[in-house]
Amino acid sequence: MSYVNKIISINGTEKDFIKAFANELTLADSRITCETDIDAEFANEDSSHIITIIFDVSNCYKIKLIRAVAINRATSQYNIQTVINNVDKSSAGLLFLGATKFVTDIATRTFNFMLISNDNTVVMLFGDYNQSLPNVYKYNLMSYHEQDFNVIAYNLNSIASKSEFIRTDENHKGETYKITNRLLYSRDEDVEIIESKPLMQNNNAVYDMKNVYDCSNVTSGSILIIDSNKYFAVDSNTLIKT
Template sequence: MSYINKSVSINGTEKDFIKAFANELTSADNRITCETDIDAEFANEDSSHIITIIFNVNNCYKIKLIMGYAINAATNRYGICRIVNGVPYTSADLALSTYSTISAVITRTFNFMLISNDNAIAILFGGYNRTLPNTYDYNLISYHEQDFNIIACGTNTIASKSEFIRTDENHKGEIYKTTNRLLYSRDENVE
């Protein structure tokens, strides 16, 4: 089992910080890849363009890091949300406010914890003032096996207490809640 607890903080541009975060997340587990060209994303000069970085987690689901996902329009924070079976779900805001200077700790620190083994990946994300695993903004748990992929997500709650969603081709989109988790089938040799 692998256990990684990282705090990514860099005193540089916003692009430098996001590149450092992407590098740390993808190097924490080689099953996590960044699908976005970060230089090209920041080079877009369209004033309405929203910076969006996509990470693929073991071809089971995606994580989207997006600027301006906050509910309160007065603070442009980065938010993390999951994309499961092509559908984006609600986000948790991580405190990267454009109204603070780039040298302020609130604008240049993300925390994440990754726990994994051959079949499972669990990730906790937190902003600058979080001490993982005690407090976090967002967490994802996924289990991956040959033809059986499942993910659960929690925003300020434990993901395993949330609903589980299948992402494999055979049962894509099936949802298991706390009341019906024993109803799933792995197709063969079910007793």
């Protein structure tokens, strides 16, 4: 189980910065691996080459970090997108600085990310250099993993759990699900929990996620301590144990 809220801020070249970011993201959860030789990406002599860093998450989906312009041009941005079942999904621009820089310029570049995980769930938020997570961010992912059941949801500037969950298992690839909230009410300072969260298809509950809990109304993005256990509020009615 993990709760990581990181500001990756490096004074150096762009390669130094991207290597530091990749290192921190892969350290945050062992299910995340970097598939790209970052040194080779930055050594590419083709002036039109666009640097692309690819991360694999639990052999379920990939995250691409794509430089906004070719390697020979100055920029302040990378684009982040998810690849689900070999399909590139919508991307969001992540700003690492308020001014454009060339890859070899020495500057302080910054990205922010959060990763909250347990045995079955990985939640990630990514933000610009000047955004404060989890209040404001550019990209949100939530994935759920069991041996024969893997789904991923993503959203730009909003909460991933409110989007469709897309299944990535070979025999059910592309099936979609939505979560439902069974406790849409407040209990003052108390929080009521149901220790499962159903995934729905056509108004039918078809799967119960483990270590993802239904709850009465809470503040999205908050940390709660309930019976000495620590929870992160993925949204206003969904908790994951951390």
